[in-house]
Amino acid sequence: MILLKNFYLKNISIIGRVAIGIECLELMIKEELKTDTFDYVISFLQEFVENEDINIADWEELSAELMPCCINDSNYSVKEFEIISENTYTELKKWYEEIGEDCRDTINKIIEIASLYFYTIIPLYSFETIILTNDILNLCKKNTGYIPNIDAYRKMKFSENGGWGISMKIQEIKIQ
Incomplete structure (x- = not known):
């Protein structure tokens, strides 16, 4: 089990933690399916990291409809899925x-890391999202044998923008 010391992840912003999760997801999907990712979901998640003018309410609504637990636990109905098509x-x-x-x-x-503090102040270093990020890193290690270079994400500082950090293009993050 990977358990990065809290001080290691605590200085990475919420947006940075989401970006780490996205890279882990991409690695896991490529390992499992031996193909590239399903662009719709990855693009949606990347928008949270890359778009500084994101409409949080709209993103949250769509994320609720895209969550695997919602898709797999129900049948399509226009009442339940107001945004995504059948x-x-x-x-x-x-x-x-x-x-x-x-x-x-x-x-x-x-999605939980991204939306946990939409309507409240982020508590000191957001240990809940550190735990979720560690969970994702453990799943990545289990499924691929390795994890992304976390040092690349240290430029996304928790000290900026009230813990959210500054939006950045995913490719800019990975280039160190």
Whole structure:
């Protein structure tokens, strides 16, 4: 089990922790499916990291509909899924079945990290999101044999923007 010391992750912003989760998810999917990722979900998650003008309410609404636990536990109905189409729902359901439980769990955890403090002040270093990030890193290690270079994410500082950090393009983060 990987358990990075809290001081190691505590200085990485919430947005940085989401970015770590996205990289882990991409690695896990490539390992499991031997193909690239399903762009719809990855693009949606990346928007949280990259778009400084993101509408939190809209992102939260769509994230609720995209969560694997919501897709896999229900049938499509316009009342339950107001944003995604039936076609998108069907594609997501099929893809979520293909990627396996650990990848689905990782998506749920990434969304939880992103949305945990939307409407409240982030507590000191947000240890809840550190635990979720560690969980994701453990799933990545279990499924791929390695984890991403966490040092690349240290530039996304928890000390900026009330713990959220500054938005940054994913490719800029990985270039060190």
